[in-house]
Amino acid sequence: MATIVACYKWVLDEEDLVINPDRSIDVSHARGKISEFDKSAIEATMQVAAQTGDATATLTFGTPDVRKSLKDALSRGPATGYWVGDAAACDADALVTSQVLASAIRTIDGTSLVICAEGASDTYARQIAPRVGALLDWPTVTSVIEMKVEGDSITATRKLDGCLETVTVNRPCVIAVLPAGYEPPIPGLKAVLSAGKKPLHELGIAELGCDPAPAAKVLSSQGFIANRRNVIFVDGDASDKVTSLVSALKKEGMLS
Amino acid sequence: MVNTAKKFVEKEVAPVALQVDETGEFPGQLFKRAGELGFLGITMPEQYGGLGLDFTTAALIYEEIAKSLPVLTVNMGAHAELAGGLLNMLGTPEQKEKYLTKLCSGEYIFACGSTGPEGGDNHVEHAANAVLDGDEYVINGNKVLVSNIGVADVYIIFIKTSEVDPITRDGISAFIVDKNTSGLTIGSYERKLGWHGSATGTISFSDMRIPKDHLLGPEGKCMQATAVSCTNEFLICGPVGLGMAEAAYQMAFDYSMSRIQHGVPMYDRFQVTKFKLVKMRTMIEELRAFVYGTLADKDAGNLELCEGRMLKIRGAEVAEEVAREAIQIYGGVGCIDETGVERFWRDAKVLAIGGASIEALQDFIGTMMRYGKYPLA
């Protein structure tokens, strides 16, 4: 039986991040969570599997802490969880991450489709799906909001700037989905309970033959503070104020 | 588990909570979702579609929901704890197979009618009665203030089958009544102070014939089991009161920090506001310790019946006091429906009566104490 693998990243919950006055970011109270976009990748996996009857699995690479994510991931439906937990994930760039994921995918029997999110909610670099596709030498289709699967053929709708594009691609392939098409449902209590009983497979970076040294290094991260303009439109009646606001927004390029 | 409840509340309950309070319509879609998510059979046996989990888990979920829409916990409690508790405790395997599985999934909605026009706790004088005629019971009379009416597919009702013993309350039987039973009339919904959306009203029985196998438990002897299953419902009122108090407190705290009085947040300007919030918070933390301590006893099989009742009493009292003070902190705007804080006080007031009045519960505890049945540990 073919297997569909959903890749996901365990990120810090952005709601828990505190930006200090010097713009350094305090992550000391931040909890981990599955990137919101990746929840859509898992949901897309379940929707495709419902059409094809294929087996489903999740795959993640993160620090050893990523183990905490497995129950949540599997409560969303997939049958098996694969994970690579290594401190090297802390500094991993897209090159390392995609190498680890591609190597892990090669070990999962019968993988015919890999579904990622377009980007992760922390870096949104949009590199993982194309890189994994390239490393596996499989075609990659990005920005997908809908998929119809017939046998090995997938017809995917891509949401591009201002238009929808329909493409077909044969499996094996890598698909990157946008959240729009795959709103993740809330897992029910039964699914949460059964997730704890699903099979898990831990894989090691060394065993996968990957070099964890990143090519790109993060030098610093600074919080971004949006400055308010504090422009208040006081002249005239309500309709004058709205007109002034609209024309100011147009001038800023916020409205066309 | 709690995350599931939190997400459900954030995404599905909170956006419609004020609307449910305003329209008073039974939140059918949310109830259905509660079934899909597994909230209607948390403590029920897995064999019948439940999750077989402990009461602490159930409480955590009720607490989350009560923070946003207390009446949904009432809909769920009447269905899962009152009706479901009785079915689970008294039902035959066939009755459980037929009804409990659908109760856990939410496919059927259940209501439970115990209160008569003569009083919630006054079973001795209840007039509604059942007479055995061949293989059927013929039931006449009515039950008032029953929640989930109209929307319910099945009613569990308490009916006198012989004179009621004032001490043991033997003489009352429980019956399972399908909604389409001839002779059953569903009244209209009462307009109420709180619990808008609980679909509460009168159901009447006129020569309603119920097959003998719809008797739930032994004839005339359902009240002992009821004392236990009601305890489960009373227990749940603890976390429900806690959730309501937490929500009202949080709203009041946030408001006191954002409302500017004489150039500074009201919280910093008025010591009395700060002290009120400290007192509210203290009551909440006391209640939390009481709720989860008592539920740990329940889960360990060490619960005293009195403690379940105390939890309902304290849950209602704390929720009412905290919500009342929250309105006071808001001032005038707190009295406006749209603000969304006064509904917690209205709902808390009803929590002190609906299901059993605080005084009737105190009466029970007092009697147990009087006869040495609840000594200090």
Ligand SMILES: Cc1cc2nc3c(=O)[nH]c(=O)nc-3n(C[C@H](O)[C@H](O)[C@H](O)COP(=O)(O)OP(=O)(O)OC[C@H]3O[C@@H](n4cnc5c(N)ncnc54)[C@H](O)[C@@H]3O)c2cc1C
């Ligand atoms: C919104 C709502 C929903 C409800 N849903 C349901 C439901 O689903 N099913 C159901 O069966 N019932 C339901 N009830 C009814 C509820 O259980 C009763 O209202 C409650 O038990 C009180 O009974 P009563 O209203 O007949 O008041 P009474 O019995 O007349 O009591 C009036 C007051 O007398 C005092 N009192 C009564 N008994 C005692 C006692 N033993 N010791 C000391 N003081 C006492 C109390 O102060 C009490 O408030 C609901 C009620 C409300 C308001």
